Amino acid sequence: MFGPVPSRRLGRSLGVNNIPPKHCSYSCIYCQVGRTSRLMVERKKFFDPKAIVEAVLQRIGEVGEMNIDYVTFVPDGEPTLDSKLGEEIRGIKRNADVKIAVLTNSSLLWRQDVRRDLMEADLVSLKIDASNPKVYRRINRPHPSLSLKTVLRGAACFSEEYSGILITETMLVSGINDVSGELRGIASIVASMNPGKAYIAVPTRPPAEEWVKPPSSDKIVEAYEVFREVLGGRVELLLGYEGSGFHASGVGEIEAIINVHPLRIDYLEQLALDKGLDPGRVLEELLGRGARIAEYRGYKFLVKRPRLNA
Ligand code: SF4
Incomplete structure (x- = not known):
């Protein structure tokens, strides 16, 4: 168990590890x-469920219910x-x-017992990384033994049955699933699940394979725009800035926006002017804080540059 830790998706999240690594x-x-x-697909009992429940209740008692937004099953x-x-x-x-x-x-959502278990949760996040x-x-x-067709059918079935908060997460890896056709395919599958939010993430921690790289800023903007076409305002980027807090200044507020989604440069200029700031200086400061200019369909956007944290 760990936390509570701040999470942009879940607020203050108390993590429960119900699966041993890995x-x-x-x-x-x-x-x-x-x-x-x-690598397995058979379900089994890993720990004594009573011991897990007791450990979680004890931690809730120490922290206080009001200080926890979600108890989150997010194991290794x-x-x-x-x-x-x-x-x-x-x-x-x-x-x-x-x-x-x-x-x-x-x-495993093609399994009825798995779907039934997840029905008990208030929020479920589904990983959808590929359409091909x-x-x-x-x-x-x-x-x-797993096929994408079966997995997606199970996810579709669950999204129809489930009445809690459903969100999706798509991890983009450079050169693997960030090509235009695949982005469109994933976006349309995600849209068919009708999530409350669709998160686009990039690797920000050392990955299993060293050669894995986050997509370029241009690709991140493209992915965001492609998703936005079918999901509207329900798309958010997760670029590894969760829990970094917000700055009090006007520049900090604009930075908080680009942590979540790309911002067209002409909108950025307007936003800076509305706050009584010099647009040129705001842009310079944000570029100094790790933002990058990216292009998509002739428009220039400002987007945070993903970084791998050690
Ligand atoms: S990232 Fe992939 S391999 Fe790692 S725990 Fe999640 S599903 Fe399993």
């Missing part, structure tokens, strides 16, 4: 936990591999007034 149905090339040592592996997940969620909810989130890679089976195999390196 059991997963995927071995994503960008995984920050490293390569998967146990795939949380739905835990056959006791539903029991754990129910045990926590029965004894504490907290909301539960589960971050899943979506791979070849790209899926390259980026997620799934267990051989």
Whole structure:
């Protein structure tokens, strides 16, 4: 268990690790936990569910319910591999007034028992990194028994049944899933799930494979715009600035905007003028703070440059 830690998606999140490292149905090339040592799809009991519930309740008691926005199942592996997940969620909810989130890679949603367990959660985040089976195999390196078609069918089924908050997360890797056709394919699959928010993330921590790189700023802007065409204002970027806090100055407010989505330079100028600031100096300061100018369809945008944190 860890936290609570600040998370832009989940507020103050108390993390629950219900899977030992590293059991997963995927071995994503960008995984920050490293390569998967146990690639598996069978569900099983990893820990005593009562012990998990007790540990979570104890931590909630220490921190206080009001200081936790979500108790989040975000293990070093795939949380739905835990056959006791539903029991754990129910045990926590029965004894504490907290909301539960589960971050899943979506791979087991074709199973009814997995969907049933996730129904108990207040928020579920689905990973959708690919629309093409070849790209899926390259980026997620799934267990051989998994097919993208089955996985997406399961995710679609879950999104129809689920009444809690559904969000999606798409990790973009340079040269793998950031090409235009694939971006459009992923965006349309994500849109069909009708998420409350669709997050686009880039690798910001040392990945399982050294050669994995975040996309260029131009590609990030393109991905954002392609997603925005089908999802409107429900798209946000996760560029590794979660929990960095907000600056009080006008420049800081504009920086907070570009942490979340690219900002067209002409809008930036207008925004600076509205705040009584010199647009040229604001631009210079933001470039000094790690922003970059990127182009998409003839427009110039300011976007944060992703960086790999050690
Ligand atoms: S699904 Fe998550 S835990 Fe599993 S390999 Fe991918 S990033 Fe790592």
